[in-house]
Amino acid sequence: MTAVDDLAVHRGAELAARAAAVLRGNDTGVMVRAAPDLYPHQWSWDAAFVSVGLAHLDPDRACAELDHLFTGQWRTGMLPHIVFDPDEHDYSPGPERWGCAELTADAPVVPRTSGICQPPVHALAVERVVTLAGRRGPAAAARVRAWLPGAYRRLLAWHRYLVRERDPRGTGLLTIHHGWESGMDNSPRWDEPWSRVAVDPDLPPYRRRDTRIVRDASQRPTRLEYDRYLTGVEELRRARYDDARISATASFLTTDVLASAVLAAASGALAGIARGLGAAEVAELEEHAERFRAGVAGSVDAELGLALDTDLRTGEPLRVETVAGFAPLLCGGLGTAAEREMVALLRSERWTGHPGLRHAVLPSTSPAAPEFRPRAYWRGPSWPVVTWLFVWLLERRGRTDVAAPLRRALLDELAGGSFAEYHEPLTGEPLGSADQSWTAAAALDLLLSC
Ligand code: 9WN
DSSP states (O other): OOHHHHHHHHHHHHHHHHHHHHHHHTBOSSOBOSSSSSOOSEEHHHHHHHHHHHHHHOHHHHHHHHHHHHTTOOTTSOOOSEEOOTTOOOOSSOHHHHOHHHHOTTSOSSSOBOSOOOOOOHHHHHHHHHHHHHHTOHHHHHHHHHHHHHHHHHHHHHHHHHHHHHOTTOOSOEEESSGGGGTOTTOGGGHHHHHTOOOOTTOOOOOOSHHHHSOOGGGSOOHHHHHHHHHHHHHHHHTTTOHHHHHHHOSOOEEEHHHHHHHHHHHHHHHHHHHHHTOTTHHHHHHHHHHHHHHHHTTBOTTTOSBOOEETTTTEEOOOOBGGGGTHHHHOOSOHHHHHHHHHHHHSTTTTTOTTOSSSSOBSBOTTSTTOOTTSTTSSOBOHHHHHHHHHHHHHTTOHHHHHHHHHHHHHHHTTOOOOSEEOTTTOOEESOSSOHHHHHHHHHHHHOO
């Protein structure tokens, strides 16, 4: 090992130790807050990512994190996008605003939850927790093995909910009821459908926490955007969170290619878990994986070369160049030539090869697109967790050739050690919340898994 290698190892160890400290610092004892101040509750896909970070430190704590999320699971099988910390009252929209337990017997009374969901990365996280526990020795592996059957039943109910309620016609594409369900809140993917949502004139007043914590308002959604998001919540409340009623009445209703690709990959992971447990649902889960892979592959737009969401209220594709368009790379399903073209696009000047980028990671919107805004929430900045998801699932599919440069660039982006929620992609400046839990989890996984 040369002195330079030595230094790199030392810096990596230091960064990993800092990342571990971030996860410990955000841990309330029963859940890891998504971020120390901005997001003081447990978010669904954050918890899955966080469990992978935790698995590097303490696999039992990783399982407990997922178990806490499962306590919020609805009777329908839905995993809600937020499980609220009962001791934290200053977040909007909070449990009273969602009013789930008051409006439907499907929601748990304890804990309080929101009434929507987020991309189903959970089975992928569990697959990884099991692998990482295996590396920590037989005792840790045995404890996670003992935990696995219970987690499997929860995940199966979750996947069955999505397939049954969010793709009732078997198209292989998930429907979402709110932009927040995509996890990419005000991505320009959703500008068109939100533009048709008239703000409820009787919208109850609300006090935002985000703009008090992130003082630079340009990094967060605007007032009008927030009014529309909360109008969306009012509509879901009026439908009493009933999926069929929402499909019939909600103003915002779209497909989500990224969530669909995640479900395809996660169904493959869950089928593998089912096989290992000797469960009866292997063929069903493999069929889900196949159906959603095909749905995602079928959404690729010939002109843009990206997979597109569809506005289900107009039937029109949402023609915006966002990172979600690379969804087929997460789950496979394109033919060899089509995948080659998509990888070439990813490496091109419209994306990671853009000459202005500070690091060759994935920006949330193409820097060459008219919608690109480098500081605005989900409209241009790069999210470490998103690049990590691509690295992880590309490697899982054996595409280490595509993943390797992304992995290196992401480690460079993370080297500053602020564990920011997102970065200005042209300067690398950390933005949003510092010490975001899923960014720390990404750092731990990248540093400790190679
Ligand atoms: C609303 C917690 C969550 C992430 C989402 C991200 C953001 C919330 C917000 O933070 O959403 O749910 O206030 O903007 O968009 O992906 O899960 O980290």
